[in-house]
Amino acid sequence: MTTSVSEKVYRRGPFPVKFRCLEVLRVTPITPHVVRITLGGEDIQGFHSEGADDHVKVLFPEAGKQRPVIPTMGPTGPVLQPGEKKPDSRDYTPRRFDPVAGELDLDFVLHGSGPASSWAAQAKPGDMLGVGGPRGSLFVSNDFDWYLLAGDETAIPAIARRLEELPEGARAIVFIEVADASEEQKFSTRANMTLKWLHRDGAEAGSTDLLNQSIRTLDFPPGDYFAWVSGESLAMRPIRDYLLNERGTNKSWVRVTGYWKRGHADHVHDSKN
Template sequence: MRATLDDPFAQLSGPLAGTRQLHLEVVSTQLLTPHMQRIELTAPELDGFRYAPGQDVMLLVGAEGSRPVRRRYTIRHLDARLQLLTLDIVRHGDGPGERWVRSAQPGDRVEGIGPRGKITPSPSADWHLFIGDESAVPAIFAMTELLPGDSVATLVLEVPGPDDEQDLVAAARARVSWLHRIGGQPGDPAALVAEAAEVELPPGAGHAYLLGEASVVLRLREVLAGRGLPEAQMSPKAYWGRGRANAGHGEPARDA
């Protein structure tokens, strides 16, 4: 599919200031786990491209009538010298993003904008706590892998089953707890909320990154706030909303 970005995203101003338009071409695609697809893309605009771990690119994945549909995917890795961008994308449902992921083949072209996103590792944190579902694994791994070697990180990740676990290679002292849904419904807050209520919060000024389904992220904020973690030390981000498609700009609607 070849598509062209239309207004308002054709003008890289306002919230898009500092981003680039990317004329991307799919290089390869492979299934990492039963629910995670890795897609590698290239573009001349990736030469000198800079981003912070946790940021994403917004792709124009299709259209609904005359309305362009975009989805945002975390930058899992970038080799600027080779102009190679790696995206790890959760496969679920049958929306426009899922259809693009399933059909993507080497040589396909797609328009993108990036980098986007404000949630990146806090440089002043004494420790880091990452909590999320499978949609958050690429961002959480990308952030954890680039933490300094003297950093302490705890990861609590809920995925469909054991085959959805991935190996983390990080210099930081990182501990990963995998929760397996095993037939449960995505977006059910019970398991992650229970872990948030019990997970160790070490001494010092730590930072929590809460990523995933919108209502679950809200519950996680409430639980950690109830345990005394200040709002300033939490970075919540909803990637999707249970029972509703993301808006055309690639994120959950504001009221999700």
């Protein structure tokens, strides 16, 4: 099923969801607090991720166990077998999917003792992880006059994928908030990219106004633009309000999403546009 939002931006889905049990192939440190886990194995057959900001449901094993509980999909959602405990889960954006090699990359921010961070900090080849989805994909035309991409560490996989897919001659203005200079990453793109890193320098993640102020003080170039911003849920509200209500940006060309929420362990992605 395809639901059109506009000629330039539209969503495809929902797709049938299958939960897969995938094997850790490689563990690659990206920054002091970001690690890339490369997954594969026979169960990856049939997986697909076509949109830059796709997200999958990741299922973690119980402490001391190698394999997670993998539910099946019933008519009303995931189904567990009698005696099985619902696994801890989080939403993640696939950083890279290579269908030829059968490899899926997920980037984990190491930020404490939660199930995702704790698992990723100790992951090694041969460990197993559950992955379900994506349920749908957002497709964005490559012929906008320019693109505004912004977010914190959790948004980097989606921003990096968007930058990689933009054609030569496209223009992208990018703001990314991270803890400090050691957390900056390098991106590959053919686009004409203007990138500004915003450093919290000791402030707690999700507590700053850095993204909002950067977007508000931006001298918006002329022409049609697509704006994609993601990060802490409450921090996204003034940005969404500014783009839609103050700037009057075409609602179909704005996607502002709360990827996580301070004080909430398993926040579900929210987007009101």
